[in-house]
Amino acid sequence: MDVYEQITNSFLGMPYLDAWSELAVLFKRIASGKPSHWMLPILACEAVGGTLDQAIPAAVAIACSHISIIIVDDMLDSDPRGEYLRIGNGRAANFAIALQAASMDALIGSKASPSVRLELLYSLNKMMLTTAHGQDLDIQNPADETSYWQVVENKSAPFFGCALHLGALFGKAPGDIAKNLKRLGQLYGEMIQIHDDLNDTMAMPANSDWLQGRRPLPILFALSVDHPGRTRFMELYQNISAENALQEAQEILIRCGAMSYCVDQLLRRHQTAQDILNKTLLPNKERVDSLMQAVVAPVWKLFETLGIARSALVGS
Amino acid sequence: MLSMQDFRKWLTSTTTHPNDYRDHLARLTRVSRGQILNITSELAWYIWYADGAASSL
Numbered sequence: 001m002d003v004y005e006q007i008t009n010s011f012l013g014m015p016y017l018d019a020w021s022e023l024a025v026l027f028k029r030i031a032s033g034k035p036s037h038w039m040l041p042i043l044a045c046e047a048v049g050g051t052l053d054q055a056i057p058a059a060v061a062i063a064c065s066h067i068s069i070i071i072v073d074d075m076l077d078s079d080p081r082g083e084y085l086r087i088g089n090g091r092a093a094n095f096a097i098a099l100q101a102a103s104m105d106a107l108i109g110s111k112a113s114p115s116v117r118l119e120l121l122y123s124l125n126k127m128m129l130t131t132a133h134g135q136d137l138d139i140q141n142p143a144d145e146t147s148y149w150q151v152v153e154n155k156s157a158p159f160f161g162c163a164l165h166l167g168a169l170f171g172k173a174p175g176d177i178a179k180n181l182k183r184l185g186q187l188y189g190e191m192i193q194i195h196d197d198l199n200d201t202m203a204m205p206a207n208s209d210w211l212q213g214r215r216p217l218p219i220l221f222a223l224s225v226d227h228p229g230r231t232r233f234m235e236l237y238q239n240i241s242a243e244n245a246l247q248e249a250q251e252i253l254i255r256c257g258a259m260s261y262c263v264d265q266l267l268r269r270h271q272t273a274q275d276i277l278n279k280t281l282l283p284n285k286e287r288v289d290s291l292m293q294a295v296v297a298p299v300w301k302l303f304e305t306l307g308i309a310r311s312a313l314v315g316s
Numbered sequence: 317m318l319s320m321q322d323f324r325k326w327l328t329s330t331t332t333h334p335n336d337y338r339d340h341l342a343r344l345t346r347v348s349r350g351q352i353l354n355i356t357s358e359l360a361w362y363i364w365y366a367d368g369a370a371s372s373l
Contacts, residue, residue, distance in 0.1 A: 145320050202349075202356040225324045250349055257327045259352060260341040261320060268317065302355045306347070308340050 003052065003059075004031045007038060010060045014105050023098060026083070030067055038063045040160065041167030043291060044181050049283035050171025057110035058166035061124055062159075064103035069131055069159065071096040076139050077208070100128055112170060120169055123182075127162035130154050141214055148220055152193045153186075160189030164288075180280045184288060187273045191266055191295050198262050202250055210240045210249075217265070218258035222249075227256040263299055267313060270296045 001009075008031045012018055031038075041058035045051065071092050074082025084092035107120045134155025142148045164185035168178040197216035200207045209216050215223065222233045229252040236242075236249040253259060273292045277285065300310045318326060327342055 199356045202353055204353075221320050221324075225320050227324060247349065250352075254347060254349065254352060255345050257324050257342075257345050259347075260327055260344040261323050263344060264323065264341055298355045302344075302347075302351065303340065305351060305354075306340075306343055308343070312336060313340060 003042065004034050004038070006056055007031060007059050007063055010056050010106070011063065011102070014060075014102060014109065017102060020098070022087075023095060026095065027063070027067065031063070035063070035066060037066055037160075037163065040163035040185065040291075041170065043287050044164040044167030044185075045171035046167075047181070047282050047284045047287040048168050048171035048173035048177060050167075050173075055167050055170045057106045057112075058120070058163075058170050060106040061103040061120075061166060062163045064099040064106065065124070065128065065159065065162075068096040068099035068103070068128075069135075071099070072132075073135065076135055079208075103128075107166075110170070116169055116172075120166055123162050123165050123169070127158040130158040134158070142220075143215065145220065145224065148215070148217065152190050156193035156196075157186035157189040160192070161186035164188075177280060177282070180276050181288070184273055184276055184292070187269045187276075188291065188295060191269050194262050194266050194269075195295070195298075198259070201253065204246065206240050206246045210237075210246065213237075217262055218253045221258040221261050222253050222256050225256065229256055263302070266296060266299055270299075271314075 008028055011027050012024055017023060038059050041062050042052050042055040045055035045058065071083050073079070075084045075089060075092060082092070083095070087095070103124060104121060107117060107124060110117065110120070112120060131154070134151055134153070137147070138151045138155050142151050161182045162185070165178055165182035168181040173181065194217060197209075197218060200209045200216050201218040208214075209219070219237065222230065223237065233249060233252045233256070236245045236252070240246055240249060270292060277289060277292065282288065300313075303310065303313060327338060327345070329338075
């Protein structure tokens, strides 16, 4: 059986959910897209020597949390693709609450020992609370780099940290190993957020971040730092829908070093992750290593196009 | 970790001491938009809100 079918069946087997057809349909629809993040607990469990089957309750918990967070995020961002537009704000909020409860239920109903179950629940609950705080900070549109990194730390990193942490706990990893996997997940989440910001900033036509006057990392850099194109960038930022404004603004982002800054932030986190991984004893280290390599691979590729070898950047 | 402003100063500094890492990052300020777009489109796979089912569930 496909692992996504296993996760779906496990979800549908939980109390109450078999009788809630709309929620079941929603879950199945998302599962059919095979979200890769749902695999993170399984990857962590296998990395510490556990099995896929052991990690299924963690994957269900992370799947439920993932959907719940996106439902709320879409409402906060007024995302035109959001579920709330199909079913209304009230029902969407209610679905999100149900999925958060279901994520806890997936862990409560697992075969983990009582003490591990408590640790699992604490980890998941802390993640949901921190993420909600991060979402709230984010909608206030952070205007400086301290606030920006606070949002990343609260909104983006906890989900991924928790996903690896739960998997490691189900794989019966010792406390320090599970903690290291959590930290690796957090770094992975931060890197994904930087990718997200790079993509949003360079997307064409202008992404909603531009149109709504938000400040993803490259834009925040160009607005905050002294550079020759700053005044012009500010003008373009205020009027990004004007003809050729987006293209000119994106060119300034490249010239002023905003892209270099984002790449540096990615590489620093990747190096930190490598350092943690090197000192963490894992039976199947390659599972986590490949995850961390994949998230930085596009950066290596960019440097390769410039004739710069990866070896020239590692350990710098 | 360097602040954004300090990073910009470091990136554009012209000391006599060669710093390969800084020089490599500085080269990114001279790439074309197309080169960056190639990479950011590849990055899209990793974006967590777009993961699997896209932000539209």
